[in-house]
Amino acid sequence: MSVRFSIVIPVFNAEKTIERCVKSVLLQNYTDYEVILVNDGSTDKTGKILNNFLKTSEKLILKEQNNRGPGLARNAGIERASGEYIIFIDSDDYIDEGYFEALDNIIKLENSDVIFIDAVQEKIDGKIICKEKISKFANYSKKLLIRCQMTGKIPWGGWRKVTRRSIIINNKIFYSDDEVGEEAIFSFECLRNARKISFLNSEYYHYVNYPSSQSKKGNDDPWGPVYLRMKNYLIENLLFEEYQKTIQSFSVTALTASLYRLASINTFEETKEKLREKVKDLEKNCKVSVDWRSLNKANKFLYPFYMLHLYNVLVLLAKGYCNLNKYEKNKNFSS
Known part of the structure; x- marks a missing residue:
């Protein structure tokens, strides 16, 4: 029924x-x-x-x-x-x-x-x-x-x-x-x-x-596999050309998620080195510009830093974000 x-x-x-x-x-x-x-x-x-x-x-x-x-x-x-x-x-x-x-x-x-x-x-x-x-x-x-x-x-x-x-x-x-x-x-x-x-x-x-x-959940690149799966799905279903800029934007989102994960578990230099490799992969796969309207504010802000290879700034921002989260968690636990 x-x-x-x-x-x-x-x-x-x-x-x-x-x-x-x-x-x-x-x-x-x-x-x-x-x-x-x-x-x-x-x-x-x-x-x-x-x-x-x-x-x-x-x-x-x-x-x-x-x-x-x-x-x-x-x-x-x-x-x-x-x-x-x-x-x-x-x-x-x-x-x-x-x-x-x-x-x-x-x-x-x-x-x-x-x-x-x-x-x-x-x-x-x-x-x-x-x-x-x-x-x-x-x-x-x-x-x-x-x-x-x-x-x-x-x-x-x-x-x-x-x-x-x-x-x-x-x-x-x-x-x-x-x-x-x-x-x-x-x-x-x-x-x-x-x-x-x-x-x-x-x-x-x-x-x-x-x-x-x-x-x-996930490793230090939680959304990377999701990006690849979505990209392959678009290709298999003949939708890649229509959504190429958007899937490129998603690769930026995945990179930012990875940056925060890396910063939370690695030293400054380790994070910077791993980030450098991930940006190289982003540039290698970047055939078109991003779909600017589909990016959130954080990724719109960070995208130029990725393209200009300002790794020190990116890691500093990510480390600061992680430290702020730890502070909030400790404050909530103690209260």
Whole structure:
């Protein structure tokens, strides 16, 4: 029996957070939904907690699988879903009452295929870090939205947008099994195949920033493999010429992510030497200018420094950023 929304929650070792997450869904006033909990091989008490929840609501569906990562767990949820729209919620996050009703209202008003959502990013103790206002991009054209999503100027994350299920199924759009950036091509294709893209400009979603969150994973070049995968995908699907400048912009974003990682684990000289090699690779692959509008402010600022080989300045900036983050973490811990 079809429902309006299928809520897909991938779960792995989330015994400390999954109860709040699921309760926040079940407390919604809007009732035309199902919840698909994908237990991705948890080894803690998560399984027991999920099974206890099953006794409390007929809306809950539990799918068990061996650990395959968040991307494939979301795919499993999509395959089981029957709803008209797919909503992703991460197991360590939660939502405010009224979220589903607000989504339903905007869908009725605009017949949306994809709805971007605003969110509150907060610390474990509930202190607000920032408000993510993706709705500030609402006046962008579809082409520019796609390009900004490709480079990460519009943040990735399955939970940041709600998608009509037929868009996903009919176009065979799936998450990859990668540790980082598993949603890159998924997001690209969802937007590319959408006719109407909408924005929910209220912060119903709470993204809780944990030290071990998915965004912290990867080596000293977390987005480098994502760039290569996206580039190859564009070439294979005869889309490279159309998005060549944008994928070049994404390589700058990937370089900046690598710079910060390098600065956090290496000495000044080691960081500078490794950065020099990465800039050489960037210049080697740079056949066209970047797509300036798809870069965020930080990368627009840093790009000339890369091109002018001002490595000392770049490493100083990265080291300063890392030290500031360490200071904030220590201050929060001591307080």
